[in-house]
Amino acid sequence: MTNRWQAIAEHIESVTGTPFKVVSSSSVSGGDINTAIRLQGADTSYFVKLNRAGLADMFEAEMAGLQELAQADVIRVPKAMATGQAQNQAYLVLEHIEFGGGGSTSSRMLGQQLALLHQLKQPYFGWHRDNTIGSTPQINGEYQDWVSFWREQRLGYQLQLAKSSGYSGRLQTKGERLAQELSAFFDNYAPQPSLLHGDLWGGNAAFDRLGNPVIFDPACYYGDREADLAMTELFGGFGRDFFAAYNEVLPLDPGYGTRKTLYNLYHILNHLNLFGGGYGQQAEGMIDRLLAELG
Numbered sequence: 001m002t003n004r005w006q007a008i009a010e011h012i013e014s015v016t017g018t019p020f021k022v023v024s025s026s027s028v029s030g031g032d033i034n035t036a037i038r039l040q041g042a043d044t045s046y047f048v049k050l051n052r053a054g055l056a057d058m059f060e061a062e063m064a065g066l067q068e069l070a071q072a073d074v075i076r077v078p079k080a081m082a083t084g085q086a087q088n089q090a091y092l093v094l095e096h097i098e099f100g101g102g103g104s105t106s107s108r109m110l111g112q113q114l115a116l117l118h119q120l121k122q123p124y125f126g127w128h129r130d131n132t133i134g135s136t137p138q139i140n141g142e143y144q145d146w147v148s149f150w151r152e153q154r155l156g157y158q159l160q161l162a163k164s165s166g167y168s169g170r171l172q173t174k175g176e177r178l179a180q181e182l183s184a185f186f187d188n189y190a191p192q193p194s195l196l197h198g199d200l201w202g203g204n205a206a207f208d209r210l211g212n213p214v215i216f217d218p219a220c221y222y223g224d225r226e227a228d229l230a231m232t233e234l235f236g237g238f239g240r241d242f243f244a245a246y247n248e249v250l251p252l253d254p255g256y257g258t259r260k261t262l263y264n265l266y267h268i269l270n271h272l273n274l275f276g277g278g279y280g281q282q283a284e285g286m287i288d289r290l291l292a293e294l295g
């Protein structure tokens, strides 16, 4: 066993108060950002994410997000055990969950539970700390006004990042126009500061062996619940049962169909900033569609 596993095992022991000896470690595939390892003990195993030491703060924010979601107590999240640094690597230790398949009952549960999560509110938009979306900083200042929050902390932030990476020209001029006109999308609709997962694509939701929904890898903040729902539709994987069940608990406003493009634009701009390539054109196309709605 390496010294790193030894240090992490000791940290786990200090948190749980139970001896934990690593029997084996194996890598887990599927993540975008971090190295993922399963640490197997005699009868318990943990899921460990590793990255360079400079990203320790990212794991602290992820742990805080998992704790916020766990406190809500409506949808299963991996228990966040510990975060720290060992041998020049930052780590985050989570309860290891065995995933299984989920049928339509599980998908319905996910929809219902997400709607329950969204019923949890706080008095302002944002969060008590910043976090990351992918590996991009996500800032979560405290705002009373959602439109200003989305303009400044979400769209404006990603557009500015894109500008400093050289994505200027039409993307920026159209993006600025959209930012100025943002309030037009909220005529007759008053978003509430709901607890959001924040990065709810198909790769961040699964079902445990009993078919219970599990969500993980969050980028939590309090904001318009439509932003979470929009992301479930961006890359697919959630299905009709999920959507119908959500809508039964918390019906969607008719303006969601338009606003979801506005919300997903944030993630596509983030993809542009992370991966470059065709995401610039996709973002521009989305801005065009939104501007066309304004007539």
Ligand code: ADP
Pocket (backbone or CB within 6 Å): 028, 029, 030, 031, 032, 033, 034, 035, 036, 047, 049, 078, 094, 095, 096, 097, 098, 203, 204, 216, 217
């Ligand atoms: P990244 O931060 O690198 O994107 P994820 O948190 O998405 O990593 O995790 C990568 C993969 O590991 C997921 O797709 C999932 O299959 C698996 N995974 C995530 N959390 C757990 C967990 N607590 N227990 C078991 N497997 C997990």
